[in-house]
Amino acid sequence: MIAAESSTPLPADWRDIFALTKPRVMSLVVFTALCGLLASRAPIDPVLGFTAILCIALGAGASGALNQWYEADLDAKMKRTAKRPLPDGRMDRTTALHFGVGLAGFSVVLLGLATNWLAAAILAFSIFFYAVVYTVWLKPNTPQNIVIGGAAGAFPPLLGWAAATGDVTLLPALLFMIIFLWTPPHFWALALFVKTDYAAAGVPMLPVTAGARATRAQIMLYSVALAASAVAPWVLGLTGIIYGAAAVALNAIFFALAWRVWRNTATDAAQMQPEKKLFGFSILYLFILFAALVADRLLLA
Known part of the structure; x- marks a missing residue:
């Protein structure tokens, strides 16, 4: 799955970094996480609530970046993904990997410090589940990949609720x-x-x-x-x-x-x-x- 790195600088810009986070998917993650937080009816400081949703969004972005890092060769073979930054050659894979890992670590630690460590643990597991269990194991090996892998996208409302209440x-x-x-x-x-x-x-x-x-x-x-x-x-x-x-x-x-x-x-x-x-x-x-x-x-x- 890992292709050779380009020896020449690639013309990546902030839009390519942003595209790594799969912003369309992230919008649904942010919305359902916010709904989970609000539905809990728990009193939470607005700044901490905003921080929680931001961390969940960053965690989703990290998952997207790690997914695209691993699947760059696969994305190049499909019309609807061939123009993503990695298969299109606008970014090297090391940059994508470092961005994904760094964003994942930052989002989990900040969520734990800002709200509680139960929410942080769920976020860490959701990133691992999407980037490793779904991307590396399920997707290339079983037609039930979406069924089991669907759990990765189902965590946001659980995360919003846990961030606000500290329980599930x-x-x-x-x-x-x-x-x-x-x-x-x-x-x-x-x-x-x-x-x-x-x-x-x-x-x-x-x-x-x-x-x-x-x-x-x-x-x-x-x-x-x-x-x-x-x-x-x-x-x-x-x-x-x-x-x-x-x-x-x-x-x-x-x-x-x-x-x-x-x-x-x-x-x-x-x-x-x-x-x-x-x-x-x-x-x-x-x-x-x-x-x-x-x-x-x-x-x-």
């Missing part, structure tokens, strides 16, 4: 489970219409190893599990009607889109509009669901 209770555990079960249908919808990229790079994503039909069936199954986990906080009395109504409505739409994906028989990416719609809505789904959670917890306290 049932509600943040359910928030973790929502994102964990959301990840497979979200990512497999994308993988269906970029399957050729993964096949060319030799990544054993489910659409490549099991085919489109099996992947669509799995999307349906996980959509049902997601709906159950999403309404659980309301059913268990941990949230009120604002969250409950949003969870029911959002999951009805999600299930309807997943049903269209399951019914689709297209194998050509140009005909996979149901998959593209599900992927697009899945992002909106998570933002609205977590926003409803915060509104519910703060307004109905």
